[in-house]
Each structure stands twice: as structure tokens, then as C-alpha cells.
Amino acid sequence: xxEVEQNSGPLxxxxxxxxxxxxxxxxxxxxxxxxxxQYSGKSPExxxxxxxxxxxxxxxxxAQLNKASQYVSLLIRDSQPSDSATYLCAVKKDSNYQLIWxxxxxxxxxx
Amino acid sequence: xxxxxxxxxxxxxxxxxxxxLRCDPISGHTALYWYRQSLGQGLEFLIYFQGNSAPDKSGLxxxxxxxxxxxxxxxxxxxxRTQQEDSAVYLCASSLGGGYTEAFFGQGTRLTVV
Numbered sequence: 001x002x003e004v005e006q007n008s009g010p011l012x013x014x015x016x017x018x019x020x021x022x023x024x025x026x027x028x029x030x031x032x033x034x035x036x037x038q039y040s041g042k043s044p045e046x047x048x049x050x051x052x053x054x055x056x057x058x059x060x061x062x063a064q065l066n067k068a069s070q071y072v073s074l075l076i077r078d079s080q081p082s083d084s085a086t087y088l089c090a091v092k093k094d095s096n097y098q099l100i101w102x103x104x105x106x107x108x109x110x111x
Numbered sequence: 112x113x114x115x116x117x118x119x120x121x122x123x124x125x126x127x128x129x130x131x132l133r134c135d136p137i138s139g140h141t142a143l144y145w146y147r148q149s150l151g152q153g154l155e156f157l158i159y160f161q162g163n164s165a166p167d168k169s170g171l172x173x174x175x176x177x178x179x180x181x182x183x184x185x186x187x188x189x190x191x192r193t194q195q196e197d198s199a200v201y202l203c204a205s206s207l208g209g210g211y212t213e214a215f216f217g218q219g220t221r222l223t224v225v
Contacts, residue, residue, distance in 0.1 A: 031210050031211070032210050032211055032212075034213065034214070042218075043200075043202055043216040043217065043218055043219050044154075044202075044204075044216050045216070046213055046214070046215060049211075049213050051211055088153075088154070090214075092210060094210065096159075096161065096164075096167070097142065097161060097208060097209060097210055097212075098159050098167060099144060099159075099204075099214060101153065101154045101156070102153075103153040104153055
């Protein structure tokens with residue numbers, strides 16, 4: 001089992017709809033979780049960080065964390081074509097603060 | 112500087128030559144990560160520096176790869192006797208260190224071995 005797992009996609013969502021991206025992790029004691037967006041040919045860009053159970057909202061983005069079930073998700077409301085990118089989930093190990101990455105989910109927003 | 116700076120942005124080298132890639136992290140950031148990303152692939156961990164602790168070198172693919180971090184700031188990734196399979200984008204990220212801190216990436220160095 002990989003330490004951080006994401007569905008590779010592609011996930012196709014119509015413009016204006018909600019895109020839901022999911023990530024599961026294996027290290028039960030992890031405390032820090034991150035979502036990054038990577039456009040083709042560019043480096044990853046931080047979108048959200050979340051450290052506590054529940055929801056965290058920032059504009060059109062909402063991160064959700066459920067430590068009991070060991071998953072973290074990212075919701076994108078009112079999806080735009082410019083949201084088309086690969087979304088990477090990262091989990092920070094509690095033991096040495098090393099970042100462990102998922103393989104990423106490719107999101108396509110169709111106009 | 113305001114962000115993580117990597118140089119050069121692009122590097123074309125002949126097979127068998129040595130290359131050095133530089134990463135200048137955000138000022139005050141104690142944690143520094145190197146990753147490699149081949150076209151269409153995910154991030155491949157190479158090495159992780161955290162303060163004065165011994166670096167985690169477990170991701171280095173062969174002994175041709177080495178990295179150092181001088182004075183807890185600038186880091187250099189060295190690839191000796193480059194091979195065509197080393198062609199990729201090399202990404203550096205830094206963070207404040209500790210648990211509840213965010214990592215920020217440089218723009219990457221695109222290495223092409225011909």
C-alpha cells in the first residue's frame with residue numbers, strides 16, 4: 001500500500017459544477033495535509049493546508065480532513081476551465097516532517 | 112529572496128558530463144527538498160535536509176547523485192557522469208521546518224542529457 005494514494009484520473013467535470021478530489025493516507029499519526037495544483041510544464045503551487053478535522057474554506061476551494069478515516073479531500077466549487085490541472089496531495093510525516101506525495105489527479109474542466 | 116530560486120532554468124549537457132543544480136531557499140527556511148519529475152510523471156523524492164540533522168538521502172537513485180547544503184541555506188545537487196535517463200525537471204522546495212509548515216517550490220531546472 002502506498003503511503004498516500006490518489007485516483008490518477010483524469011476526472012472530467014463540467015464548467016460550473018463541483019469538482020471533488022480525494023486522497024487517502026496510511027500514517028495514522030500524520031498531522032499536516034496539503035493540496036497543490038500543478039499546471040503542465042510548471043512547478044507545484046500550494047492551494048490549501050489543513051491540520052484539524054473538518055472543513056477549511058478559501059474562496060472556491062474547501063479542504064476536508066477526516067483523521068479517523070484517514071482521508072483528505074479538496075472540493076472546487078464553480079469549476080472553471082482554468083482549474084484544469086493536476087492536483088497533488090501531500091502529507092507530512094510526524095516523525096521527521098518529511099513530505100510524502102500522492103501521484104496526483106488530473107482534473108479536466110469542460111466548458 | 113521572496114521565493115525559492117533555482118538555477119539554471121534549463122541545462123543541456125552531453126552524456127558523461129557532470130552537472131550542478133542550485134537551489135536558493137526562502138530566507139529562514141530550515142527544511143529543503145529535492146525532487147525529480149519526468150514528463151507526465153509524479154514527484155520522485157531525492158533528498159531532504161532539515162536543519163542540522165543528517166539529510167535523508169534515501170531517494171537518491173544512484174551514487175552518481177549527491178547533494179549538499181552549505182550553511183543551512185543554499186543547496187547544490189550534483190549529478191556525475193550524466194546519463195540520458197537523468198533527463199527530467201529537478202524541483203527544489205523549502206519550508207520553515209516543523210510539522211505545521213507549508214512547502215514552496217522553485218521554478219525547477221529542466222535537464223536534458225544528449
